[in-house]
Amino acid sequence: MISIFKLLKRYFITIIILIILIQIIISIFMFISSYSTIEKNTKTMITFTSLTLSDYEKEVMLKMNRINGLFNEIKLDIIRNRKYDINDIMMKIGLTENPKNFMVTLIDENGRVIDTNIAKMKDIDLNIYPDMKKKLSDAKDTERLYLDFPVYNDQVGSFFAYILQYIPEMRSYLQIGYKIDILNELLSRVYLFNQIQDFSYNISIYYVRFYDNNGYIYSPLLGGDRNGYLEILNNILKKKVFEYEESSLSAIKIAHLLTLRDWSSPYGIFYVIEVKPHLYGILKHIIFLNVMFSLIYLALYTYYYLNIKKRFVKPLEEITNSIANSTPIVHNKSSEIYEIELLKNSYLDHLANIKLKDLLKEVLIAQEKERERISRDLHDTVLQDLNYILIELTRNNMKSFADILKEDIKSLRSLVIESDMLKLKKFGLEAFINEFLEEMGDKFKDINFNKEIDLSGISFDQERNLLISRIIKELVLNATIHSHGKNISLKIKKDNDNLIVSVKDDGMGFDFEEGYAKKGHIGLKLLKERVYVLNGEIKVITDYGTEIVITIPI
Structure with a gap:
């Protein structure tokens, strides 16, 4: 048993290093194993999320097709009957799903709203809105159907799909808008992530309006304004794609751009879902491992404590007491220990610095007292004589000499300091x-x-x-x-x-x-x-x- 203790005493540092290396190797192995598991789960999560979002966007496009078909039916009825009646149109819409989400507007050639199911919009002149004026003009010139989606309506706080076309037979425009509750529908799709214990998520949604040369402006609707997300949007627009995926150990980013697939609409919704895997499992195992090794360290430290105290703590206390009492530090075994020698020199340098600062303070105070003595002597002797000479020069009209002397007196007076x-x-x-x-x-x-x-x-x-x-x-x-x-x-x-x-x-x-x-x-x-x-x-x-x-x- 004594030989084991002697072995520990002799190779204590080497043994500690070996234990630390073993701890590091085991931790790395556990981390790689856990990473493989998380990577596998991450790929599954990406696939699942992408399918969920794709299915939702397909549902939105199906709604758009049904709205487009309904628009054409209403347009043909108007042309066939050579008249339009908002009540007849609303009766037809009432047979569809969610009729309250529709907004029907009949507009004359001058841009005035003739009839609508929204009472507050009737008789409004749409030409006062520059964007709408241009759109009406283009629709009349081309006679083609304009589909804008998704358009955000600030007044009601919802997204709409707007279909507009000029009907030359009636010399008027027909516009149908349909409200799609995209924000809540998206949130309901991603809400299921709350049920997955090993992951957490956040979603950011932006409303985007596109311009020529891939330019755009955006407004955050949900979540913060993050530069990393806007870089993703730049890449999506540059490559003319509608989705983007990125995964790492710390997070999964899935970004989608919801707009018309032919890029004919100047509007879009850009949203990013960031899913973060929890690392509790890895941390739990690593904490357990470190607790075990801590117990080993404690056992070794308990045995070796007395030797450390004898070789390090006691000599350090002696040096500290010597410095505190301003007594010389005699050479002893402790000075052979490099760290203690450095600490001693640091204390001595600090003490010298304090003494230097005190000495400088005493010099400055002595200078102040000497300046006061000199200033009194100057005031009582030299300045009085110079003032008398100045008066005599002024009386004898020797202005140039008087001015020079006046400046000298002024300079000398600035040196005179009262007590x-x-x-x-x-x-x-x-x-x-x-x-x-x-x-x-x-x-x-x-x-x-x-x-x-x-x-x-x-x-x-x-x-x-x-x-x-x-x-x-x-x-x-x-x-x-x-x-x-x-x-x-x-x-x-x-x-x-x-x-x-x-x-x-x-x-x-x-x-x-x-x-x-x-x-x-x-x-x-x-x-x-x-x-x-x-x-x-x-x-x-x-x-x-x-x-x-x-x-x-x-």
Whole structure:
């Protein structure tokens, strides 16, 4: 017994691989066997479905022939008696099957309905409908019989077969329509699929109107608009066939086009029945197989668990504790295991990255403090002296020098920064932003500054407030100076666990990455660094103007 355990310990990985290979081979064999059975059943299903649909279409064509024969009988009676009476016609129709499905219309040469069994159609001028006007004209010129099928009537929501012919002896037209409930009849034919347990189905029906050069328009009547089905319709029209079959392991597609076989009618019904075989049988056997192999894996794992814990888990815990306590990781046996060595290096890289980000944050804060000190010195000394010189130049009418000095003062003043940290401490972030926008509005009166600020429920520490304020100022200043737009919009809001800052202008647009790469764009570099310190993201949208969106975790 001890020798067997030693054998398992020595060749554990090899044994596991062999068991997995055996499991895969058995699963493939079961799948091929089940596929053969499904393929056989699929062929039987295709044959059965095709016969069912063909029989139904034959029934529809038989109805069409009976309607055509009835039309000719009524036409001959009218010619023989030299008169027409809607009541006589309806009495003749009453002897047929489903007389309520008939619609009889007598039309004079001018396209006006003389008589009909549909009261609301009497005295209607059919020439107001372009398609009907053309059809009446063609029927009179050719004196041939026009048969349109299937024509969808939106008012009653049913399909009709319409037969129209001009009777020169009576100088009028005779039209007979017959309602065929194709939708419900088709659904009743395929309903029997519900009784087959190993298959499920869906049916999609489209109403199609054909044009020259194989063009068409379609309207879905049942089911969704699927591109794959319309490709089938394209192939049917191109090959001038009326049915299409396609089968695979996952589905059977049977498509039919119901229209006149001589393609004389510009209308048709295109329907697709997709039958999907259930794979429950295959899944049941494969699940059973996997349960059995899982028990084998469990037995092997139970024995080998202690060895795994000794060689892997314990050394990993030691390394993790060393990293958490920031203590050096001494070399041990575990470092010979490649995966643990990778995990150790990954932890150390992550820790170095965190320290780098903290260091960058400290540098930025130190820079802000140094800038504030320099700005105070500039304001109290250099700017005061320059302003005095400007006044003297203006008094002595030295305008050109005064203008140059005025621009230099303006440039220097843009570098002078008041103590933002003190303002943020005293008034908070929202009041600071409002004051800044008011100052911008006073300086740039030809630009409209709009704002939507909602900082309710949001609180940051002093350093984060300072970094966020600098980001906002940099965005607004860039939009003001470089966009050449007339409207600048600032939006600040909370979105889940993030603060969203958006600055949008209607100017000439701006390539952020290109501007960042150019020399001299220190502001953009500082913007990126501040966003990085805050673990944020920058998104630039350039369409009509530029929108820069900053996302900062709260």
